[in-house]
Amino acid sequence: MKTFRIVQFSLIGLVANANVLWSQDQFDSQDTLAVNVATVQAYRIPTPSDRVSGNVHSLTVETLQNGKSPDLEDALNSLPGVRMETRGFGGSRRLQIRSSGVRAPFAVRNVHMLMDGFVLTNASGISPLDLWNPQWMNRLEVLKGPAGAIYGSGYGGVLLGTSLGPLLNEGNPTRITGFSRIATSGANQMSFSGLSSEVGFQCQSRFASDEWTVRVLLNETPGGRIHESNGRQQFELHRRKIASSNKMTHLWAGWMDASWELPGSLNANDANNNSDSSPGDAYDAHVDRMRTWLGWSQEGQKDNRQSGLWLYAQHSEKENPFGTSPFFNGFKAEAEQFASLRWWQAQTYQLPQGYRMTWDQTAIARGERLDLKESDLSPASNAYRYSITSTTANVWASSGIRIENETWQFDAQAAFEWMQRTTDGDGADESDNYVAINESYSHISLLPYFSLSRKAISNGRIFIQYGKASSHPTTFELVDPDNYTALNLLPERANAIELGWKGKTSFNDYLFSYSLQGYHQLVSDAIASVSGQNDGIYIDNVPGLQMTGLEAFLQADVQTGNGQITVQGQGSLNRHSFENVSDVLPGTPLHSASINASYHAKKWSLGCMHFWNDRMPLHDTKDDWSNAHQRLDAWVAVNSKASSWQLGVRNVLDASYSSWFQTNAFGGRYFNPAPRRMVWLSWKWKLN
Numbered sequence: 001m002k003t004f005r006i007v008q009f010s011l012i013g014l015v016a017n018a019n020v021l022w023s024q025d026q027f028d029s030q031d032t033l034a035v036n037v038a039t040v041q042a043y044r045i046p047t048p049s050d051r052v053s054g055n056v057h058s059l060t061v062e063t064l065q066n067g068k069s070p071d072l073e074d075a076l077n078s079l080p081g082v083r084m085e086t087r088g089f090g091g092s093r094r095l096q097i098r099s100s101g102v103r104a105p106f107a108v109r110n111v112h113m114l115m116d117g118f119v120l121t122n123a124s125g126i127s128p129l130d131l132w133n134p135q136w137m138n139r140l141e142v143l144k145g146p147a148g149a150i151y152g153s154g155y156g157g158v159l160l161g162t163s164l165g166p167l168l169n170e171g172n173p174t175r176i177t178g179f180s181r182i183a184t185s186g187a188n189q190m191s192f193s194g195l196s197s198e199v200g201f202q203c204q205s206r207f208a209s210d211e212w213t214v215r216v217l218l219n220e221t222p223g224g225r226i227h228e229s230n231g232r233q234q235f236e237l238h239r240r241k242i243a244s245s246n247k248m249t250h251l252w253a254g255w256m257d258a259s260w261e262l263p264g265s266l267n268a269n270d271a272n273n274n275s276d277s278s279p280g281d282a283y284d285a286h287v288d289r290m291r292t293w294l295g296w297s298q299e300g301q302k303d304n305r306q307s308g309l310w311l312y313a314q315h316s317e318k319e320n321p322f323g324t325s326p327f328f329n330g331f332k333a334e335a336e337q338f339a340s341l342r343w344w345q346a347q348t349y350q351l352p353q354g355y356r357m358t359w360d361q362t363a364i365a366r367g368e369r370l371d372l373k374e375s376d377l378s379p380a381s382n383a384y385r386y387s388i389t390s391t392t393a394n395v396w397a398s399s400g401i402r403i404e405n406e407t408w409q410f411d412a413q414a415a416f417e418w419m420q421r422t423t424d425g426d427g428a429d430e431s432d433n434y435v436a437i438n439e440s441y442s443h444i445s446l447l448p449y450f451s452l453s454r455k456a457i458s459n460g461r462i463f464i465q466y467g468k469a470s471s472h473p474t475t476f477e478l479v480d481p482d483n484y485t486a487l488n489l490l491p492e493r494a495n496a497i498e499l500g501w502k503g504k505t506s507f508n509d510y511l512f513s514y515s516l517q518g519y520h521q522l523v524s525d526a527i528a529s530v531s532g533q534n535d536g537i538y539i540d541n542v543p544g545l546q547m548t549g550l551e552a553f554l555q556a557d558v559q560t561g562n563g564q565i566t567v568q569g570q571g572s573l574n575r576h577s578f579e580n581v582s583d584v585l586p587g588t589p590l591h592s593a594s595i596n597a598s599y600h601a602k603k604w605s606l607g608c609m610h611f612w613n614d615r616m617p618l619h620d621t622k623d624d625w626s627n628a629h630q631r632l633d634a635w636v637a638v639n640s641k642a643s644s645w646q647l648g649v650r651n652v653l654d655a656s657y658s659s660w661f662q663t664n665a666f667g668g669r670y671f672n673p674a675p676r677r678m679v680w681l682s683w684k685w686k687l688n
Contacts, residue, residue, distance in 0.1 A: 042143040042160055043411070044150060045346055045358055045402055046306075051409055054451060054465050055081075055500060055517050055551065059140040061165075067181055067646035067682025068635060070198050070219055072134050077611060078594055080551035080570040081144055085660045088223035089186060089196070089675050091230035091260035092287070093129045094660060097144050097157035098519070098547055099576050099588040103477075103527040103539075110156035110471045110492075116163055116250060118295045118312040119340035123368035123392040124421065124474040125154065128316075130258055131291060133217055133234065135179050135200055138165045144551075145467070145498055145519055150449055152364050152396040153417050155469035155494035155521065163252075164213065164238060168206040174688055175204045181682040186224035186651070186675025188276055196221035213238040223261065224675040227281035230260035247300035254293050261286040263672070264324035265662045271671040275656070283323030283377060291316045307345035314338045321377060330385065332374045340366045351403075358402040368392040370475045374484075386484040388425030388437055390475045394418070398447075407455045415447040419472055419491075427484030437486050439478060445470045445491075460503025460514075469494045473527060477539060489527055490541050496521035511557040521547040526578070529663060544579025563601035570594055582620035586663035589616040589628075608634040618663055629657030631674075643685040650678040 039046040042056045049058065057079045064075055069089075076084040076095070083096045095108045103109060113120040113127040121127045139162040143151075151158045168175060178201035185194045200217040215236040223229045239251040262285035263278030270277055280286075293314040300307055316336045323329025346360035369391050375384040400413035423439035451465035473489035480487050500517030526545035550573040558565040571593035576585035584590075591614040598607030612630040632655075635648025651674075658671035 040141060042141045042158065044344060044362060044400070045360055045411075050459065050503065051404075051453070051461065052502075054463060055144045055498065055515070055519075057142045057144075057553070059142070061138055064134040064137045064140060065179070065684070066134075067179075067637075067684070068633060068648050068650060068680055069134070070181065070196075070221065072129070072132060072140075074609075074633075075134060075140070076142070078568070078570065078596060078609070079142055080553055080572040080592075081549065082142060083589075083592070083613075087263065087660055087672055088221060088225075088228035088230045088260060089678075090219070090221050090232075091223065091228065092262065092660075095127075095129060096587075097142075098521070098549065099574065099585055103529065107476070109474055110154050112151050112154050112156075112158045113161070114151065114158070114342075115161040116252065116295075117297055117299070117308060117310045117342065118252070119152075119310065119342050119364055119366065120312070120314075121152075121154075121366075122336070122338045123340075123366035123394040123419075124370075124390075125472055126474050126476070127159075128291065128314075130232075130289065131256060132161060133200070136163055136202070136215055136217075136236070138162045145496055145521070150398070150400075150413060150415070150467075152394075153419075153445060153447065153470045153472070155467070155471060155492070155496060155523070164240070167211055167240060167242070168204055170206060170208075173206040176687040177202050177204075177685065179682065179684045181680060183650075183680035184678050185222045186678040188224075188676055194222040209242045211238075211240045213240075223263070225263050225276050225278050225673060227261045227278040227285070228263045230258070232256065232258040234258075245300065246302060247298055250295070250297045250299075252293075252295040252297075254291075256289075256291045258290075259286060259288045262322060265660075266671050266673070268671070271658065271673060275671075275673040279324040280322070283321060283329045285322045285324070285329075286320070288319045289316070290318075304348040305345065306347075308343070310340075310342040312340045323377065329377055330374055331377050331379075332372065334373075335371045336368065338366070338368045340364065353405070355403060355405045358404075359400070360402075361397075361399050363397040364395070366392075366394040368394075368475075372475065374479075383432075384428070386425060386427030386437060386479055388423050388479065390421060390423040390439075390478065392419070392421040392475065394420075400449075409451075409453045411449075411451045413449040415449070417443075417445040417447060417470065419443050421472075421475075423475075423478055423486070427479065429483070435485070437479065437484070439486050439488070441473075443470070443472065443491050445493075456501065456503065458503060458505040460501060460505070462499075462501045464497070464499050466495075466497045469496075471527075477527065480539075487539060489539070490525040492526055492541075493524045494521055496547075509559040513553075513555040513557075515553045516551070518550045519548070523547065528578075542578055545585075546577050546579060547585075548575045549573055563599055563605075566596075566598050566600070568596040578620060582617070584617040584620075586617050586620050587661060590614040603640065604636070604638050606634075606636040608632065616661070618661055620663075626658065626661055629655060631655055631657070642687070643683060646680075646682045648680050650680065651676060653677075 040049045040052050040056055059075050071090045073084045073086050076082045081098045085094045108127040108129045109125055111127055141160040143158040181198040183196045198219045202215045204213045217234040220231040234256040236254040241249045262280045264280035295312040297310040318334040320332040342364045344362045346358055348358045350356050371389050373384055373387040396417045398413050398415035403410045421441040425437045426434040427437050429435050447468050449467040453461050453463035456462050471492040498519040502515035504513040523545035525541040528542050529539055553570045555568040573591055574588050576588050577583050594611045596609040610632050615625045615628045618624045632652045633650045634652050635646055637646040654677040657674050659674045660672040
């Protein structure tokens, strides 16, 4: 793919580093459901952030709409316990929260996604992370661990995005904003001839009680390796309307056309000798993805009652030639129709002795139809390897209660989930005869959750929480990739407990925000890629997955005479294992950490961020580990009332390292070399 010429530069707001902010709101007599206080939405019942029990991080506009990355990778990797990887700097995406992605060699599974209240994760549990553009996000809440069950099954966590900020003021009815970014490719030999480019703009207009928003995005990235380019075109339309009955409706329509090449992993020898090479190039391995979607919602509040209804529908088509060797190649074609419905209501009751109770109910229903066909790259006639049609229905409902006063807060929830999937099709056997592939999958789960927190010293809060969750085999885990028969996997079942302490304190001109938590999680029938015969990849249910870890976060804000200094650090310790299989979990670093420092003056700012990942095991049957790696980024920004320019360097020290490791991969270490040193320039601007 060739990069296009930039026709418009854009960006919104002040360029800043990836700060994770906690609100300073204090508990008072305001209703829990009130929306005029800074709140966290991740626990369904809007909660002042200093009263949140559990591990929630809130990424703000300054974090998300930064100039150094066209994706969420850097923002999410600034959080403890979260690890996002991309190939080609914005191509394929993979996300793990507390290593919940051990079963996912690609895609995002076991992590739920919601945008503006709409449920985007399909009925079988795959989340379309390629849909999100951080420049169009106003806020992102990341909920980790067992509390992920409160938005439907899944023990990895939840991503709750907000695309639009407050409604435009009627006195300023139109706002036009834009952003653009150019960057070098990150190839071994840095060159300005192959630049990546990103362009987008947004126009918002308000007419009386109606607000309309139009968004356009174009992006092209050549990639650091051969056959690693990617690109995207995206269009969105939003309409928000305020009704006289204190209700707001939201109409959201969009279209995305994206493509990304699949270079394939390199073995250790090739990675050392020619890290730019791509075995996928010989097979034109790539993904062409098109999505079209439509959503409608209505939210309202009256007195001490709040409710919402969200409807969402999506059509997706995908073509995927793949391959890295004469023994592994083919062509997949996919068509999916998906719809979701989410309903929620809550009401607060005042109780004696300064207590109050909030009772809420939630229901999520999802339906999906998937047509999936795999064939040779150049099939003879109409021959194919397998062809299936899968129909999935998923219903999840819960009822919860919160009892709280100025010191204590107790949450309890009982959830019920039912999932039904039927699959029909056939696949070719060793004699090229077609054998039926039939599946009738049905599962019912009861998923309890509770948490208890107490106000501690220095505006802190200690908490304990327990959650139970299940995670189902997805539609891409139905067919054995070797013999094209049904895998018939069981659902994962997880029990998790978490203890923590979080809060903030101030001293003179210093403000400290902190969190520390430990967790222990047991997963039965874990779905994972494990070693099979001849050390090949085999997907199976594995007993005894244990996930234990510590996560810490600290942020210090210092007011100076002319600006503000912010220093943020995070770290995690992971001790995950398969009982009776391996003492360590493939693909999980033993430790990880990052530190971010920035200085903000009125008209300029500068900052740097350092990431570090410890070594990680690559196989569950041998002592084979990746090397530890680190990366340093630095940038400077110049700001005015109407625009902000940012110039930066990613991977300042030009470190050579790999990401997106393949685990249990045919007896060796397999690498996807990460981009080398990159230089970027971005511009945000606004009118009115």
